[in-house]
Amino acid sequence: MPTPPWARAAAGANTYDHGAGVVLPTVYERTTAASIAAGAINLGQGFPDAEGPQWMRAAAAEAITSEAGPTNQYPPGIGLPALREAVAAHQQAHYGVELDPSEQVLFTTGATEGIAASILAFSEPGSEVVTFEPWYDSYGAMVGLAGAELRTVPLTAPDFRPDLAALRALVTERTSMILLNSPHNPTGALFTAAEITEIVEIARQAGAVVMSDEVYEHLVFDDAAHTPVLSVPGAEEVAVAVSSVGKSFSLTGWKVGWVTGSPDLVNRVRGVKQFLSFTSAPAYQWATALGLGDDRGFFAANQEQLQRTRDLVMSGLMEAGLRPYLPAAGYFILADVSPVTDKTAAEFAVELVERAGVGAIPVSALTLPSTQRDTGSALNGMLRFAFCKDDEVLDRAMSRLDQWIR
Numbered sequence: 001m002p003t004p005p006w007a008r009a010a011a012g013a014n015t016y017d018h019g020a021g022v023v024l025p026t027v028y029e030r031t032t033a034a035s036i037a038a039g040a041i042n043l044g045q046g047f048p049d050a051e052g053p054q055w056m057r058a059a060a061a062e063a064i065t066s067e068a069g070p071t072n073q074y075p076p077g078i079g080l081p082a083l084r085e086a087v088a089a090h091q092q093a094h095y096g097v098e099l100d101p102s103e104q105v106l107f108t109t110g111a112t113e114g115i116a117a118s119i120l121a122f123s124e125p126g127s128e129v130v131t132f133e134p135w136y137d138s139y140g141a142m143v144g145l146a147g148a149e150l151r152t153v154p155l156t157a158p159d160f161r162p163d164l165a166a167l168r169a170l171v172t173e174r175t176s177m178i179l180l181n182s183p184h185n186p187t188g189a190l191f192t193a194a195e196i197t198e199i200v201e202i203a204r205q206a207g208a209v210v211m212s213d214e215v216y217e218h219l220v221f222d223d224a225a226h227t228p229v230l231s232v233p234g235a236e237e238v239a240v241a242v243s244s245v246g247k248s249f250s251l252t253g254w255k256v257g258w259v260t261g262s263p264d265l266v267n268r269v270r271g272v273k274q275f276l277s278f279t280s281a282p283a284y285q286w287a288t289a290l291g292l293g294d295d296r297g298f299f300a301a302n303q304e305q306l307q308r309t310r311d312l313v314m315s316g317l318m319e320a321g322l323r324p325y326l327p328a329a330g331y332f333i334l335a336d337v338s339p340v341t342d343k344t345a346a347e348f349a350v351e352l353v354e355r356a357g358v359g360a361i362p363v364s365a366l367t368l369p370s371t372q373r374d375t376g377s378a379l380n381g382m383l384r385f386a387f388c389k390d391d392e393v394l395d396r397a398m399s400r401l402d403q404w405i406r
């Protein structure tokens, strides 16, 4: 592990060039740049083609340019009261979770800042942070920055269920945090209430904090249900949840997020958060509060659309000869490329973007270096395809893939 903090952060997310001693762009940026250079269809980065609700965008514009809503000056560091109240009311209405908006909801600049502030608040040099692998890359970066060590429990195909016996074996008195992400990026696994309850119990016994990243909470398919961590027994003692406007409303550029949990834990996260960005985006906070208060049918319509595009990409990948795994939630499908190539998925991704004209993310970029070196790990043979795109774009991508592989 390199020693300066910037290099530890980069190395933790596989974006440190050890030879040159420089920071590389994230895997998403690299895939996007490679796709643009090759004129490829980019199914790498997880942002939707379709814009979010017009009425929310109009509300944000109105808040910026008129007297409606907040001013354009610093909003409160913990977030606009309207946003905190809307987050609490949304948790109550959707999950029956009761939160006091004045002490149990903290606005953050995207879930990304909530993740950073939580990890930096609770992990320290010498401690270990445990998560499921593959993981969202900012976890590795922040654990590296904190000087802690990231330990992982692999999620394995075909259903990517968390191995709780393996988790129990890995969690010790050195464990400061367990990072949970359900619905899970990139596998699309939806952890059950029983699994989340056991994870919370494991953390409680070890005196560790659980951070639960729930940004895909409204992108759940086939009538399955998301279980928020704060709805399970014992969670109020040990867990903070993180979510945001981005995925739920197809407004990924707005960067309005929130951390929820007990007054004590939220207060501790605030200790870090208020010196990262302090605050941001009053108009977007305002419009997000309106959306959370009444989504006007957006969640259901978006779910239906995404389930359709998920099924379209599943069939396309299967027809092209890959082995895709059906996700229960989220924006992504993982597909095993070994039926069509002897190469690793990282090597195959380079060919795919240049020769087939389709960009995808090698899952190995979202794993530990030790997993990347493990020739027996199935994760090294998997690519992540985003299906949050227009039908016509996905149709073209699938036919390019099919023609090239044939």
Ligand SMILES: Cc1ncc(COP(=O)(O)O)c(C=O)c1O
Pocket: 046, 109, 110, 111, 112, 113, 136, 181, 185, 213, 215, 243, 244, 245, 246, 252, 255, 256, 257
């Ligand atoms: C699992 C996960 N957490 C957090 C984020 C970031 O959320 P935000 O855009 O609100 O910072 C993403 C975005 O891709 C994600 O996939």
